[in-house]
Amino acid sequence: MRITLDQLRSLQSPVIDLLEILSLEGQHYMARLSMDNQTLLLSEKNGTTSLFRGAWQIQDTLASFDIRETQVVHPSAYHEMVGMEPTDVEPMRIRVQRQKT
Numbered sequence: 001m002r003i004t005l006d007q008l009r010s011l012q013s014p015v016i017d018l019l020e021i022l023s024l025e026g027q028h029y030m031a032r033l034s035m036d037n038q039t040l041l042l043s044e045k046n047g048t049t050s051l052f053r054g055a056w057q058i059q060d061t062l063a064s065f066d067i068r069e070t071q072v073v074h075p076s077a078y079h080e081m082v083g084m085e086p087t088d089v090e091p092m093r094i095r096v097q098r099q100k101t
Contacts, residue, residue: 002043003033005050008065016067021055021096023074031058032073055096070097 008014018034029052031042042050042058052058055072075091 001038001040002047002049003040004043004045005061006045008033008042014065016062016065017069019058019062019067019070021058021070021072023055023072024051027053029053029055029058031062059096067097068099069095071095 014035016033016035020032020034022030022032024030030049031052033040033042044050052061059070072094073091074094
């Protein structure tokens with residue numbers, strides 16, 4: 001599912017359980033939000049995925065929201081780069097922020 005920044009702002013005290021900053025090719029990043037047992041992509045009003053130039057830009061955009069944990073998620077193409085068969089390798093996850101519970 002998708003959510004726009006305006007829709008997110010219109011929610012009553014939204015809590016983002018997990019903000020995943022997904023690293024894409026071409027130095028772009030997108031935001032995947034986990035809240036209320038749903039996974040939502042931050043999108044533009046026209047339905048396209050919001051793209052950012054850096055992880056910091058996403059964090060600045062969402063700084064006013066209650067975010068419990070933030071992770072940068074970076075998929076790896078290492079196997080293919082060294083001539084091995086492609087495999088299902090879990091992406092690298094880097095915890096950037098986490099609230100104490």
